[in-house]
Amino acid sequence: MNRKNHPRGTRNSRREKKQHRFSRKLTFAALFAISFILICGSVYATYAMQHPPKEASNLEDDDYQQKEIALLEQIRESQKQAKLENTEQEKTDGNVQTLLYEPTVTNSIPQFQALKVALTALIDTAQKNSPKETPLKLVGYIKIIKANEQVIGYQPVVESYTWNQTNEEWTEQTEVSKDTAFVNQKTNQPLTLQDLFTSEANILAIQQVIQQKLLAESPDANTIIDNVLNMPSISLDQTAFTYYSDKISLGLPDNATGKKEITLSYKEIAGYVNPEYIDPDSIKDALPAPLDPNKKYISLTFDDGPNPETTPRLLNILKEKNVKATFFMLGQNVVKNEALVKRVADEGHEVASHSYSHPQLTGVDLQRVKDEVQKTDKAIYHAIGKLPTDFRPPYGAVNKDVATIIGKPIIQWSVDSQDWQSHNAQAIIKRIDETAYNDTIVLMHDIHPETVDAVATVIDRLRGEGYEILPSKELLGNKAKPLHMYYGSKDERPVQ
Missing domain, CATH: 3.90.640 (Actin; Chain A, domain 4)
Structure with a gap:
């Protein structure tokens, strides 16, 4: 029996040994795994402590800094390309960074010191009007403006760049000074x-x-x-x-x-x-085209009215003939016939001044001249809502002092109908026939019935001779000026 039992005991012992070895290996493997996990965790913890994850605010700071750098590069590059060479002066005060660009050469810029003062004031205003807690870039410089071929301007400019936290962008606002210095390039002096x-x-x-x-x-x-x-x-x-x-x-x-x-x-x-x-x-198109040099022009002018008996009849004839004329009115007649004056203007004729009471202005004191002019100006303004722009002195009498007070172009005449002398329609027609020529101003008076009787025939004969009939202002191209006398568009004389 002992022989038979011995092999079985041996087998049991071997099995136990194998199980023991496996348990030891399993325990070792578990310990190794635990140790590995602990070591890895320790390494990760150390790394995490040394490299913490970036917070949102840090990410925003990086974005702000990148955009700030890009903005400054853009500003400086723009100033390098400016027409006016300059140098940068930088100053930082809290959230505000100021970049001031001063021209390298200043002695060629008229009024430079005034421009510099205006630029400083513009910067101060921009800073005062900006939020105090928000990052702000102020860029001040003087800009060249080319107004036209003869004029350039130097204009203080301030660009304000404010950081918009919501959009994470710089917002720009530009302010320009009214104190711009314009220069006449012919003289390099301030424009005057x-x-x-x-x-x-x-x-x-x-x-x-x-x-x-x-x-x-x-x-x-x-x-x-x-x-x-x-x-x-x-x-x-x-x-x-x-x-x-x-x-x-x-x-x-x-x-x-x-x-x-x-x-x-x-x-x-x-x-x-x-x-x-x-x-x-x-x-452009503000002034009429020049008169056609191949045509003939003439202007009909009527003094001393309006007259309630003769002027309406004259207006009917002018309307029938489709002619526009110039009426040099006396202020004392205007105040008595305002509706008639308005009709003259409404029908397209020019209403001009002939003084208030028809004195010879060179024979009265200058205060009287002023009164004669201003009283007529007021009377005409009340009648038609416009001041008269042209003046005919009674008897054509004028000098420099009188013309200065009048302050309007002096419209004389180059053809005298002598209606004031003849009081005869046929004589008036004959006189104009014999003395009219191209580019002339005809003197008549709408207070004489004989003049009105003659006008229709005068118009027909002038047109038969090829004349185009214009008001005097239109004959003179709408650019007659004070201190000058006009006898036609090609006969302009300074008042002496």
């Missing part, structure tokens, strides 16, 4: 009214435009008309102005209207502005 308007005569013409505009813009012109007519004249050397390529703002002298400044488009003053210094498009 002398450059723009050349003469006292043109300035007086512009004064007329200003008066009419002030009245047109007033809610009750009749209450300010005396103040407007008595407003001191602007001058070439004392008037402040702001230049634009298509308009101009003029400072007004102290006056009872309270108006300190007025802006005029060049189209409104096209006949009086030097076209070299403005945008040509701003006066």
Whole structure:
């Protein structure tokens, strides 16, 4: 039995040993796995401690910095490309970074110090008007503006770049100064009214435009008309102005209207502005085309009216013949016949001034001259809502002092019908037949019945000779000016 049992005991012992070895291996493997996990966890924890994940705010900071760098590069590159070479001055104060670009050469820029002061003021204003907690970039520089071939401008500019936290972008706003220095490139000196308007005569013409505009813009012109007519004249050397390529703002002298400044488009003053210094498009089509040199022109003018007996009959004839004329009216007759004056204007004729009571203006004192002119201006304005722009002095008598007070173009005549002398229709017709020539202004009087009797035949004969009949303003091209006398479009003389 012992022999038979021994092999079985041996087998059991071997099995136990194998099981023990397997348990040890399993235990070792488990311990190894646990150790490996612990080591890996420890390594990861150490790495995580040394490399924490980026928070959203850090990501935003990186985005801000990248966009800030890109913005500064863009600004500096833009300044490198500017027409005016400059140097950068940088200053940082809290959230505000200021980049000031000053021209490298300043002695060639007229009024540079004034421009620098204006630029500094613009920067200060931009900073005051910006949020205090938000990152802000202020870029100040002087920009060159080419107004036209003869004029360039130097204009202070400030660009404000504000960081928009919501959109994570820089938002831009540009402010430009009104204190722009414009320069006449011919002289390299500041642009002046002398450059723009050349003469006292043109300035007086512009004064007329200003008066009419002030009245047109007033809610009750009749209450300010005396103040407007008595407003001191602007001058070439004392008037402040702001230049634009298509308009101009003029400072007004102290006056009872309270108006300190007025802006005029060049189209409104096209006949009086030097076209070299403005945008040509701003006066395009503002003046009529020149008269055809191959045609004959003549103007019919009538003095001393209106007369309630003769002027309506004359208007009927002119309407029937489709002729427009110029009426140089006496103020004392205008105030008695306002409806008739309005009819003259409504039918397309020019209403002009011939003084109030027909004195010889060179024989009275200058205050009387002023009264004669202003009383007629008021009378005509009350009748038609417009001031007269042209003046014929009684007897043609005028000198420089009188012409300055009148302040309007002086329209004389080159053909005298002598109706005031003959009082005969046939004599009037014969006189005009014998003395009329191209580009002339005919003097007649609508207060004489014989003149009215002659007009239809005069018109027919002039047309038969090939004349086109125009009002005097149109004959003169809508650009006659004060201190000058006109006998026709080719006969202009300064008043001496």
